[in-house]
Amino acid sequence: MLRLTLAQMRRSLGRLASGGIAIAIGTAFVAATLLAGGVMTRTSYDSVAATLADADLLVEGDLTSDDLDALRGVPGVDAVQPDVHGWLEVRAGGGKRASLLALPRASDPRLDPLELVDGRLPERPGEIGLPAAAAERIGVSPGDEVVTSRVRWVPSEPGESPGPSSAPSPGSERNADPSEPAAQGSYESEDYPLEVTGLLDDPRGAYLAMGGAAVLPLEDVQAVSGAGSLDELQPTGALLALTPGTSTARTTTLIDEVLDDVTVLTPDEAAVRALGRVTQGTDVFTGLVLGFASIALVVAALVIANTFQVLVAQRTRTLALLRCVGALRRQVRRSVLVEAAILGSVASLVGLVTGTVLAQVALLVLQRVDLDVPLPGTVTLTPWVVLVPLAVGTSVTVLAALLPARAATRVAPVAALRPAELAEVGGRGGRARLVLSLLLTAGGFVALAGGVGLGMLANPMVGLALGVLGGATSFVGILLGAVFWVPRVVGLVGRTVAGNGPTARLATANTLRNPRRTAATSTALLIGVTLVALMSTGAASARVTLDRELDERYPVDVQVTAFDGGTDERPAVTGGAVSTLAAADGVAGTATLASTLAALERPGGGEEWLTDVYAVTPEVVRSLMRDGDVLANRLGPGTVVLGEEAAQGLGIADGDVVDVAARASWEEAALSPPGGRELGLRAAVVDMGSESAYVTPETLDDLSSEAPVTRVWVRLDDVTDAGTVVPALSDALADESVEVNGSALERAGNQRLIDTLLAIVVGLLGVAVLIALVGVANTLSLSVLERRRESATLRAIGLSRRRLRWMLAIEGALIAGVGAALGVGLGVLYGWAGSATLLGAMGDVVLSVTWWHLVLVLVVALAAGMLASVVPGRAAARTSPVAALGVD
Template sequence: MLRVAISQLTTHYRRFVAIGLAVMLSVMFLAATLMVGASTNASLGASIGEAYRHADLVATSKNGEPFSQAAVEAASSSPAVQDSYAERSSYVTFEAGGGEQFGRLRNAAPTPLEGAVISSGSMPSKPFDVVIDVKTAQHLGLAPGSTLELHGSGPVKNAKVTVTGLVQSTNDPFSASAAQLIAGPSVLNAVQDSGAGFSGLQFTLKPGEDVSAAKDYITHRMEAAGADGPVLQTAQEKVTATVAMLSAGQDQLTIVLLAFAGVAILVSTLVVANTFSVLVAQRTRELALLRCLGAGRAQIRGSVMVEALVVGFASSVLGVAAAVGLMSGLVAWARTQPEQSFATLAVPPSAVIAGLLAGTLLTVMAALVPAKAATAVAPLAALRPADDATVRNRRGKVRLVLGVVAVLGGAAVLVFGSVKVSLPVALLGGAVSFVGILLCATLFIPTVVAWAGRLAAPAGVPGKLAAVNATRNPARTSATAAALLIGVTLVSLMMTGAATSRQAFNSTLAETYPVDLAAPTAVSGPGTVDPAQAVKRIASLEGVRAAVLLPAVGQLADASTPDGGTTLYAISGADASAVLRDDKLRPASGTVYLPEDSREGPANITTAAGPVTLDAKVLKTRHVPAFVASGSITSGSLPDTPGMVWVKVDDAVSGDRVQALQKEIAAALGVPERTVSGAAIERATFNSIIDVLLLVVTGLLGIAVVIALIGVANTLSLSVLERTRENSLLRALGLTKGQLRGMLAIEAVLVAGVAAVLGAGLGCVYGWLGAQATLGGMADVVPTVPWLQLAAVFGVAVIAGLLASVVPARRAARLSPVEGLATA
């Protein structure tokens, strides 16, 4: 039977091209999904974890207190430590670019642990040397050789430093808004308070040292030296913890990526099993004939398994290679974008091994079921047509019961997982319910296609025959539709999930960073800029969507805000709608809005007309000062108290343009540039990270689309080929070539259209519930339906179905009726 298997592979290789493509693309999907996880972690390590990407271990304080010199020495002198870096940092101001600038200064790390990359010049080598990031240098017109005077809270009032080099700008969203300066300890001693301590520690370990044991040992030494609650983590653990901190304390990123892997495995199983089932089912009579000639059941199954093993392994190798190529292309393209230069490709061994094993095993398992079915009955019985599963026979009733139980049970679990924000539970429920739908497909899809066939009645005889064919052979119709139903459901799921997730991300960012840029107006006096005119000038700047002026109308009588700010500003409802990102943040009359962690209870306010007490509402953000709705305080603005300007920028504005806007806004208002603050740069950086993640998901989406198209092409092509005698009989009865082609085309369009509509509806429901299960703990998830994208999927599905029937229909039309009727 080995010869039979090899003969099948060489003689009927066309049969295996389609199955090979399906396996290859399914493996490509799975391998690429696993590569997404590794690449995402690597990209986050190059952005959020950029500062400690070279470290084996990172030590931070659980309570935020700096480490003492004794704790640093105790940790650095541990036997397992090879190199160590105790970070000191301080915020400083300096004059450059025509105004006062704000920056973050840190000490340089030893070479093995230094995360900054020199772009030009050199790292500090003398006591008062400093390097600065390229972005800031270009913005302020600085270059190696420039001098700066740094102002801090240390003993030296003006620390004069020389710029010796420029380093690549940071991709860390927490540091991107300030100028980045690196210097030696002499500069830090001059501008930083004595005894300020060390904000964090990084270590590289000696070769062969156990990371877990080193963590425990260093922790004990630091605690013995007086450190309170040191937390030691690997660089990857630190990145994961930071991401978890951004997502309500849950590592949702890892859960999402694992869910993608689970979905990939499920889809691969369904598509490969469906395609191979059609292929082997077509050969049922051939296998039965071999048994009549003396082949045993085990030999028949063995020959099919050999075919499946060879096709599965070869296709898996091609699939893994294609996944590497796809991910390389996506990451390379992302790195060409200025805001996404941190994108990093990672190909873990698990992606290669899992791809090869999954593709091979799935192909073998998919071939085993139909091969066993073909040998489960007597050879002569297998030569006769088998009854299809319907609600009128036992097979159909069993399938119906199992399908309904799976649909109802899976749907309940899916809803439960979404409500409880448990993605693994929701994923299990979604998979079970979808399998139930596929089990019932034979029972309802042909009927739905027949109903849709009424739309083809105006096409005459071809249209009527196409509608009748849907119910005359339910198994063939269901197999054709199932391939596309799987693909369209997955595509729609991803599209809806991505759109809903992006909306949830945007809502969370808007709630955390409601104001893009904010700046105080200059204190009124001779020669000062008129704030109203300045706001008009700001509103006309490139990249600015809106700018409004908030007058100062009162002072909080107690220090109720976390940053000690006491000035109260007023804004109208129209202005709030124009500049605030958070659509839910609209000031109501008689309420004071305070930043996060402010004191609860009524707020006592001092106004120009006397004291006033208003109800207070504490927001979920610290990035706004206290404010009220215009009209809540009628005494007017406070004399000699600067107002504030809020600015909303366009969504497409880059971080570089935001820095330029800060300078232009400061010039328009006549205030130092360092006073122009806001979250626009952080927002742009976070959005660039989200864009990278969604870009990779879009790549997976493209793979899913191709899988769906290959699946429907396989089943349509095979179904047309197995109907050679049937089509020839129709030709003999008077059907013309054009009518035959039209019949097959209409049938393909009907099946594809029904599968696309059902798949889009299912995908929308699964996508929304999946997004709720993933992000419900950190954001309000509102269903978002990407109508245009779904319409495009429907169009592609219908066109794919039409194209899939073209070649077989032409072959059937060119075959003479006599030759076709003589086909075995």
């Protein structure tokens, strides 16, 4: 039988090729999806964890110098980099300025997220490495000198009036702890020259939102921050580089034994947590990967099963002939299954290679696009990526061949050799099929709804699993019952074109004459179009929803803040800077904010929190913020608006009365008793990440009648242009003593990440469209070839070749159009359900549809239906009626 099976495969290469193409494309889609999932995961992790460089572990928690020494003593730890920073303003000889984050030089290259592009890194106090963009802006290069301000604590001489008690460094927002011992003295600022030793690049965008980062020796970071020691910089964590081969799990255990109250994370774990903060605790990107992989498996299984069932069903007469010459049922069944296994394994291997090549080509194309997102250079082949497509393609092909083979062997040989009767759907088997279809469809939609509810209210991953199961079950039920409803729908649509002549009426009648054939042909396209519509709708909904989430998380595009150089006077933004911002290209609007330093006291007394209190009106908030309703709706007379984190740290609940006292300077904040006005304001706690507090201008006047303008809010025309507009603003303000930062750059980075992930989805859509086209072409071609005798009969009774071709084209367009329209409807439904499941935990989900995608799919489906019917129809039309009638 094996030789006979191989001989049959050689004789049926044409038919097997069409089935093999469907299998190969289905497995290619599975492989491409799994590879794309790996790229999506790696890209999202690397993007949000850019500041971690190539660290092996991240230790989070308040650390001291002794804690850092203890970390260095842990076996397997090569280097420890404390998480500390400062701020500095560098001035060039021509008066150009740049405000930058000040970072200490990394103790190990693996812990440095910045790359040296020119010169060398600073090695001793008095040296600095500048971002290449900032150096170009102020006109310096390696070897030049810049000047910054160094803040020093100068103790009072004996006999001088008492000074402030251990005031925090100017420009920082720290809590004043009255329990600290008093130290007499004051802060003094002095010029501090620095030699530029090198230029730096930030390839991962780690410090985009801060306007760039400079690198200095640790001693200089302390000096520009006014800190006398590393402990005064208050490290909030540390990056660890381990000896190659060291177990991260073992090192984590050792660190937990050495230090208390710290959290040890791998970079991937830190990235997952960071993504959770962006998406309100929902791991959306992992969910997208799992969702696409699950959809790929289900759709590939359906496409392969549908195509192979048609292929095997066409050979029922051949299998029956084998029974007549003595083959046993089990031999025939085994022959079909061996043939399916060979075809499935070979086609799956081709699909695996094709999917891998397509994924790598797509990755190379994305790398040539300026996305500013850290894409890997090559796809990563894992055992899952290799084994899953091969297993799916082979096993599904065998399962798809099992039912037709079983049906063929159960028919008596003589009965099977008779002409096939029209499919009966009203008998016992039809009723059982109808009942099973209804049960699967109804049960699947119930499970799908349950997955949506579970994803929105509880666990998105569990909801996703239940939703995929429900969606797959309902879709199988719809396909199982397609033989009942697809021909009727096609018939209803066909009646609208039947009046165009006998050819159209004949095409409509053909679609109703064999319901199983019509259903099989239409569902081939239904599967592919449903997938395309599902992914397009899901991607559009995810884009709009994540955009709204970014609007809430990053409400202000750009903030221009007067730089505090350590003087007692509060700095102010000049009118020239405000005018420059308002006239800049790419700026949609600006607003000035006056502020005062204030102390907020915990309810019931206790520790004070020092912060800047800004005055703003609800109208300004709504016009300048991306999502200003949360803040604008709570602003009012006698109210101070606080972010949730700040309120929780102070133990303030919404509606509490908080004592707010104005302070003229950080030094005055340490005076006992302090000066300044004090008001009792009602706290309004909102979901806002800002560490500042907001009041109305009238309330600020009551606190401080001479509060200067210290900040300007800037709204951009298009936030995705932040990478161009924000550096241009920095260039325009190079003569001003201001810091240009804000959320636009970070928001744009996240937007680019989303765009990149959705670009990967678009690539998957392209593969899905190809699957749909091949599926309908295969099924329609096989259907037309199967009816060559019918076509010959029509030719014999007078139907012209042109009308025969036109009849087949109309029939193909009817079946394909109905399948595509139904697929669009199902795809939109499934796409919305998947979006609600994955994104519901983040908040309100915006369900969106990219209609032009779906219209394009319908047009392509109609064209594919006509072409798939016309090509084999021309072959049938060219064959003489006598020869065609003689075909067995």
